Amino acid sequence: MNRLVVGAGYGLKDWLAQRVTGVVMAVFTLIMFAAALGGAMASREAWQAFMSNGFIRFLSFLFIVSLCWHAWVGVRDIWMDYLNSAALRLFLHVMTLLALVGYAGWAIQIIWRL
Amino acid sequence: MSEMTKQRPKHLALHQIRMPLAGYASILHRVSGAGLFLMLPLLIWLLQLSLSPTQGSVEMFAAVTGNLLVKLILLGLLWAFLHHFCMGIRILLIDIHVGVEKQQAHASAVAVMAISLALTAIFGLKLLGAY
Numbered sequence: 304m305n306r307l308v309v310g311a312g313y314g315l316k317d318w319l320a321q322r323v324t325g326v327v328m329a330v331f332t333l334i335m336f337a338a339a340l341g342g343a344m345a346s347r348e349a350w351q352a353f354m355s356n357g358f359i360r361f362l363s364f365l366f367i368v369s370l371c372w373h374a375w376v377g378v379r380d381i382w383m384d385y386l387n388s389a390a391l392r393l394f395l396h397v398m399t400l401l402a403l404v405g406y407a408g409w410a411i412q413i414i415w416r417l
Numbered sequence: 418m419s420e421m422t423k424q425r426p427k428h429l430a431l432h433q434i435r436m437p438l439a440g441y442a443s444i445l446h447r448v449s450g451a452g453l454f455l456m457l458p459l460l461i462w463l464l465q466l467s468l469s470p471t472q473g474s475v476e477m478f479a480a481v482t483g484n485l486l487v488k489l490i491l492l493g494l495l496w497a498f499l500h501h502f503c504m505g506i507r508i509l510l511i512d513i514h515v516g517v518e519k520q521q522a523h524a525s526a527v528a529v530m531a532i533s534l535a536l537t538a539i540f541g542l543k544l545l546g547a548y
Contacts, residue, residue, distance in 0.1 A: 417468060
């Protein structure tokens with residue numbers, strides 16, 4: 304058995320996930336900014352038409368997934384850094400995860416219902 | 418071993434610790450991220466109201482975004498997003514070994530603070546309806 308039984312093995316994966324999801328969100332932000340300059344947010348009708356576009360819905364979906372994944376890694380790091388009680392940490396990890404999964408579902412149904 | 422442990426300096430008086438500006442920019446990355454996370458329900462709710470076709474949503478969106486407290490929260494979140502965005506780019510650049518030297522790292526921290534505050538002012542005035 305060469306398995307490493309101590310330490311957290313998820314460090315590199317989470318580090319990379321934080322970068323990839325960050326880049327996805329940054330690119331999406333720039334696209335949204337360009338769209339705003341192009342008048343996509345000038346009126347309620349323009350905004351709804353823009354967000355209904357198939358490609359934008361695809362990108363919005365990626366943004367929402369990236370946001371929730373990114374927030375999971377970031378918020379979990381905060382709990383791990385400042386909380387000594389394992390019980391409280393476990394409780395808040397679970398609460399954070401449940402909240403983020405719920406937010407993802409809520410946000411995705413908003414854009415996919417269009 | 419226990420002698421070494423005893424002699425190790427302990428200086429955790431947070432109000433006495435003086436961090437370089439990059440240290441403050443870094444802790445603000447965490448603070449801004451936490452703030453954005455805590456306010457996610459508000460942001461998703463506003464997205465929902467902005468995209469819902471019902472007349473009730475139109476009125477609710479106007480009422481919520483017209484509230485002064487909500488405007489202040491959104492202004493704070495605007496700064497949080499912009500700081501987190503700029504600081505994120507700084508982190509990515511340092512990851513690929515751009516600006517690792519002390520002076521460059523300080524300069525980029527100054528740039529992150531200045532650019533995110535300036536953009537907050539520009540977009541914030543738009544948010545508050547100044548133009």
